Amino acid sequence: MKKKRRTSANIVHFVKLNGRLNIEGLGKWYNYWNDPYHLLLTIPWAGFLTxxxxxxxxxxxxxALAYVAGGDGIENARPGNFADAFFFSVQTMASIGYGAMYPKTTYAHLLVTAESLVGLFGVTMATGLMFARFARPNARxxxxxxxxxxxxxxxxxxMFRTANQRRNLILEASLRVSLARDEITAEGDFIRRIYDLTLLRSQNPSFSLSWTALHPIDDRSPLYGVTPLSLMEDETTILVTLTGLDETVGQSIYAHHTFASRDILWNMRFVDILVWKPNGDRYIDYSHFHDVKPLQ
Known part of the structure; x- marks a missing residue:
């Protein structure tokens, strides 16, 4: 029996980058050639407009080539002239209708009918795709x-921190945190197992500024008894997903982030970003949002 040859479409590569185990090409627009709708939604704006x-x-x-092939079928256009036929095609497809050039044969009339339909479908699709790209929810x-x-x-x-970069509210915000790591089952099989991490507070009714997520490492936690070395050996990754309702546009939004084992710092604490003024007022200094300091 002839062995079936494996193609690149049947192989998914895992790449370790900056301590993270990534699926090569995940979410990239160039992976959607077999899915034109997703391709046109994810391709960069410059590529989309091009x-x-x-x-x-x-x-x-x-x-225009079809008009030229039909001979002298356009009034006031030079027979066989591609430029005249091209600009007549533009006027027809865009429904401009200056009146200087118009079809005068049955062949040209049929082409105009077909081009009008193509232009109608083209404008509809382009408008729909443009709206879909603008309407995609984007969480800052x-x-x-x-x-x-x-x-x-x-x-x-x-602990980790998250913040809303827009000056609005994310209503009914919800955080879900999971841990993924390599394990060997009792049968000796390799698996990538995922555990849910319980937070002290996973819901926020009106997320506007910053939010520190807290997962206690007690005897019920998958992190109980682990060490920095074991986290690295097991390729441990913390997966974070935030969902909520943007009050401005009334749409559901989401954001996600991953922490690799190298991103988890032990015996460190975040620098406080809440500052008190002498008059009792308070403000948040986001310039220290990512800063940490050793435990005292």
Whole structure:
């Protein structure tokens, strides 16, 4: 029996980058060639606009060639002249209708009918795609570059910070934190196991400024008894997902972040970003959002 050859489409590569185990090409626009809708939603704006312009010019050029092939079918246009046929095609597809040039044969009328339909569908699709790209929810949320493990209320606790970069509210904000690490089952099989990490507070009714997430490391925690070395050996990753409702646009938004084992600092504490003024007023200094300091 002939062995089936494996192609690149059947192989998914894992790449270790900056201590993180990543799926190569995950979420990149160039992976969607077999899914045109997702491709047009994820391709950079410059590429999207270029595709629209190239498609528009190409469609008009093809219809212009068809008009030229039909001979003298356009009134006031030079027979066989590609430029006249091209600009007549542009006027037809855009429904401009100056009146200087118009079809005068049945062949040209049929082409105009077909091009009108193509132009209608093209404008509809381009408008829909443009709206879909603008309407995609985009959360302006940042996460601390590191997570720390330090005592909180006498219990070792995993902590990290997140902040809303927009000056609005994220209503009913919710944090979900998971831990993924390599394990060997009792049967000797390798698996990538995921555990949920319980937070002291996973809900925030109105997330506007900053939020410190706290996971106590007690005997029920998957992090109980681990060491910095074991975290690295098990390729441990902390997965964070934040969801909520943007009050400005009324849409659900989400943000995600990962902490690799090298991003988890032991016996460190975040620098306080809440500053008190002499008159009793308070403000938040985001310039120290990612800063940490050793335990006293």
């Amino acid at each position: 595709l629209i312009c190239v498609g528009y010019l190409l469609a008009n050029a093809l219809f 949320v940042i996460f601390s570059q590191v997570a720390v493990i330090a005592p909180f209320e006498g219990v070792p606790t995993l």
